[in-house]
Amino acid sequence: MSIRHDVKRYPGLGPLTAFFFLYLYAPLAVIVIYSFNANRVAGVWTGFSLKWYGSALNNAALMNALETSLIIAAIATTVSTLIALSAALAIIRGKNVRFRKLSETVVNLPLLLPEIVLAVATLILFSLIDIQNGMVRLTIAHSAFCTPFAFLPIRARLQGMSLDLEEASADLYADRWTTFRRVTLPLIFPGVFSGAMLAFLISMDDFITSNLLATGGSTTLPVYIYSLIRAGTSPELNAIATLLILASLVLATAALLVAARGTRENAEP
Amino acid sequence: MTESALPTTAETERRPRTRFWHDLAFWGLLPSRLLMGFALILPIFIIAAVSVATRGAYGGFTWDFNLAGYTQILFNEGWTGELEFTPQYLLIIIRTFLLAGATTLICLAFAVPVAYFISRQPPGRKAILVYLVTLPFWVSMILRVYAWMIILGKDGTLPNLLEILGFQPGMSFMFNDGATLTAMVYTAMPLMVLPVFASIEKLDGTLIEASHDLYGNRWVTLRRVILPLTAPGITAGAILVFVPALGAVLEPTLMGGGKQMMMGSLIQLQFGGGRNWPFGAAIAMTLMALVMIFLIATALRAARREAMS
Numbered sequence A: 001m002s003i004r005h006d007v008k009r010y011p012g013l014g015p016l017t018a019f020f021f022l023y024l025y026a027p028l029a030v031i032v033i034y035s036f037n038a039n040r041v042a043g044v045w046t047g048f049s050l051k052w053y054g055s056a057l058n059n060a061a062l063m064n065a066l067e068t069s070l071i072i073a074a075i076a077t078t079v080s081t082l083i084a085l086s087a088a089l090a091i092i093r094g095k096n097v098r099f100r101k102l103s104e105t106v107v108n109l110p111l112l113l114p115e116i117v118l119a120v121a122t123l124i125l126f127s128l129i130d131i132q133n134g135m136v137r138l139t140i141a142h143s144a145f146c147t148p149f150a151f152l153p154i155r156a157r158l159q160g161m162s163l164d165l166e167e168a169s170a171d172l173y174a175d176r177w178t179t180f181r182r183v184t185l186p187l188i189f190p191g192v193f194s195g196a197m198l199a200f201l202i203s204m205d206d207f208i209t210s211n212l213l214a215t216g217g218s219t220t221l222p223v224y225i226y227s228l229i230r231a232g233t234s235p236e237l238n239a240i241a242t243l244l245i246l247a248s249l250v251l252a253t254a255a256l257l258v259a260a261r262g263t264r265e266n267a268e269p
Numbered sequence B: 001m002t003e004s005a006l007p008t009t010a011e012t013e014r015r016p017r018t019r020f021w022h023d024l025a026f027w028g029l030l031p032s033r034l035l036m037g038f039a040l041i042l043p044i045f046i047i048a049a050v051s052v053a054t055r056g057a058y059g060g061f062t063w064d065f066n067l068a069g070y071t072q073i074l075f076n077e078g079w080t081g082e083l084e085f086t087p088q089y090l091l092i093i094i095r096t097f098l099l100a101g102a103t104t105l106i107c108l109a110f111a112v113p114v115a116y117f118i119s120r121q122p123p124g125r126k127a128i129l130v131y132l133v134t135l136p137f138w139v140s141m142i143l144r145v146y147a148w149m150i151i152l153g154k155d156g157t158l159p160n161l162l163e164i165l166g167f168q169p170g171m172s173f174m175f176n177d178g179a180t181l182t183a184m185v186y187t188a189m190p191l192m193v194l195p196v197f198a199s200i201e202k203l204d205g206t207l208i209e210a211s212h213d214l215y216g217n218r219w220v221t222l223r224r225v226i227l228p229l230t231a232p233g234i235t236a237g238a239i240l241v242f243v244p245a246l247g248a249v250l251e252p253t254l255m256g257g258g259k260q261m262m263m264g265s266l267i268q269l270q271f272g273g274g275r276n277w278p279f280g281a282a283i284a285m286t287l288m289a290l291v292m293i294f295l296i297a298t299a300l301r302a303a304r305r306e307a308m309s
Helices: A002-008 A013-035 A051-057 A060-093 A100-112 A115-128 A134-159 A164-171 A176-205 A208-213 A221-230 A235-267 B009-014 B017-050 B068-074 B088-119 B123-138 B141-152 B157-164 B177-202 B205-213 B218-229 B231-246 B250-254 B263-270 B277-308
Strands: B075-077 B083-085
Touching: A013 A235, A013 B088, A013 B123, A013 B141, A013 B177, A051 A235, A060 A100, A060 A134, A060 A176, A060 A221, A060 B017, A100 A134, A100 B017, A115 A134, A115 A208, A115 B017, A115 B263, A115 B277, A134 A176, A134 A208, A134 B017, A164 A176, A176 A221, A176 A235, A208 A221, A208 B263, A221 A235, A221 B141, A235 B123, A235 B141, B017 B277, B068 B075, B068 B088, B068 B277, B088 B123, B088 B177, B088 B218, B088 B231, B088 B263, B088 B277, B123 B177, B141 B157, B141 B177, B141 B250, B177 B231, B177 B250, B205 B218, B218 B231, B231 B277, B250 B263, B263 B277
Parallel strands: none
Antiparallel strands: B075 B083
């Protein structure tokens, strides 16, 4: 009863929250609605049509950009998740880690600095040591700034885990590698999965770094969309945007469901 | 990488037990140290060096010590070499601060009541509402900015709506600081609501009741009970919103147009073909310094608060 009571002490919170969610979703809904507009000019509604979806799916430049983004995100996710996992194991489980706090700060450094600063700094580095290949540039930079996003969920999961099961495994003469593979990894899997998912989405979404480091052959999806926006709103853009919004919402929901299931399992004895 | 952190059985059995954990600490951290050292720390040192280098005649730079990158932020060199104060870039720095600060405050003004409301819901509905707050965050940032271009731009949703309501047709709300701010607030909002919610959820409801029982009105309760007890969440949210907002690039470029620049878009501009790299590096160093000052000040405040309680 008291829970209901203190909401009532601040009247208007319900309508404010309703307005807040309208504010969060209305802009996305606007893109989706306009994507079905038959007219070339987005703002002038002339009728329902799916033709822009057809031309979006047949757009070779878009598919190339999507492929580039997926390749870079796949490599960056794998690299950053492995690096984050090994750093988290070392920081949480290692004994006598020298500069433990500092090591953690180093892993999280990309979160503390404005991305544009890192992006131009990396650009200068790559031009000094003459790395011209856009894919190589982007893969290195993405791996670096995705690492803290993979690290934080893994670290949280490892820290919250009791050592009992691992000790039991060692008592049953399992070697360390078997224990890691059969006990530790399954237990921290939800953390590793959330971390990898976050890293993947952050890489797919990145614009600032990719825009500065990309070369002709390595245009990523956000960089391509940016060029479409700059060129003047093309009618295809809304269809492309709608497909991407849909894809992110499905992926995010799947990721959150897996993470939620992991938390629930963990809560049960 | 992980495999290398865990030596095989034969090796580990010969060594004393603690040796393994020492090795784990070293080998486990090595990959992250190498990657961050190469892709982060080294570039930061290089950009610091470039900020005091000399601008090349045809773009790029030469390694001659020169403070022109920094003096250019405040002064313009006249024909005779004398320095003349020009507030052009200082105004961009001030605008960056004001817009980032306004973004943080507006997000906070929404986040506290909304997070409070969500935290007082039954568990099932609470989980769904938190999920709904998180969801838009996963949509690509560039698309979330683009949505506002459609809404505010010429022939956009808002001008069309206003036209129907009898206002003059053909209005556009784009290419000004208000448009930039709108997009910045929208992209940052989930980053504020989530940490504030995490803090408010832990808030003990009986303390609020106690405040009311002691004749504290709503405003006093908010100011003296709710806000101080959710300070850690508010601080976390403020960092998550303010720091990226200081470095915003997309919002000022797309929404503000070419003239309403922020530090992020100014830096990006300097690294286009044939621009002024040392000047761009100097602005980047300034931005980094401002972010560091903010983060250190916040950390000190948090430490003091902890020491007091």
